[in-house]
Amino acid sequence: xxxxxxxxxxxxxxxxxxxxxxxxxxxxxxxxxxxxxxxxxxxxxxxxxxxxxxxxxxxxxxxxxxxxxxxxxxxxxxxxxxxxxxxxxxxxxxxxxxxxxxxxxxxxxxxxxxxxxxxxxxxxxxx
Numbered sequence: 094x095x096x097x098x099x100x101x102x103x104x105x106x107x108x109x110x111x112x113x114x115x116x117x118x119x120x121x122x123x124x125x126x127x128x129x130x131x132x133x134x135x136x137x138x139x140x141x142x143x144x145x146x147x148x149x150x151x152x153x154x155x156x157x158x159x160x161x162x163x164x165x166x167x168x169x170x171x172x173x174x175x176x177x178x179x180x181x182x183x184x185x186x187x188x189x190x191x192x193x194x195x196x197x198x199x200x201x202x203x204x205x206x207x208x209x210x211x212x213x214x215x216x217x218x219x220x
Contacts, residue, residue, distance in 0.1 A: 109138075109171055109182035116163050116186045124150075124171055124182070125158045132157025136173045143167030 109126055116122040126133040138150040138159055150171065153159045163169070163186040172181045 109173065109180055111171070111182055111184050114185070116184060117189050118163055118166055118186060119189050121160055121162055122184075123158050123160050124153075124184075125156070126153050126173060126175070126180075127157050128175060133175060136175065138171055138173050141170040141172070143169065 108128075109124055111122060111124050113120075113122065124138060126136050126138070132153075132155070134153050134155045134157055136153045136157070138153065139147055140150040141147045142165075150161055151159050166186050166188050169184045169186060170181055171184055172179060174180070
C-alpha cells in the first residue's frame, strides 16, 4: 500500500518541502506546497503530533508557504489534500541547541580586546 502511495505522489509531482530539516523548538520553520514547480496557495495544512493528535496548522500564502514555530520535540507529519490526493511530509523537531560554543569563543576574545585597549590607554597617559 505505501509503495502505491509513493508512486502516485511521485507521478503527480505534488510536494511539501520543509525547511530547516530538522526543525528546532522555538525556531521558525516553513513548509512550501507546490505542484509541478508552481506554488499552491490557499491549502489547509494539518499537523499530526507525536502523541497522535491532529490539529489544523494553517493556510498557505500566495507563495505556497506556511511559517510556524514548533513548540515540542518529536516526529510530526504534515498533510494536505491536493486534487483528492493526500500529500504527507514527515518532520522531525529537535531540542534547541545551546550557544555555548559561541560564548566560549567570544568572551575570551572580548576580554583580550579590553585588556589590549586598556594597556594602550595606560601607555598614552602623561606623567
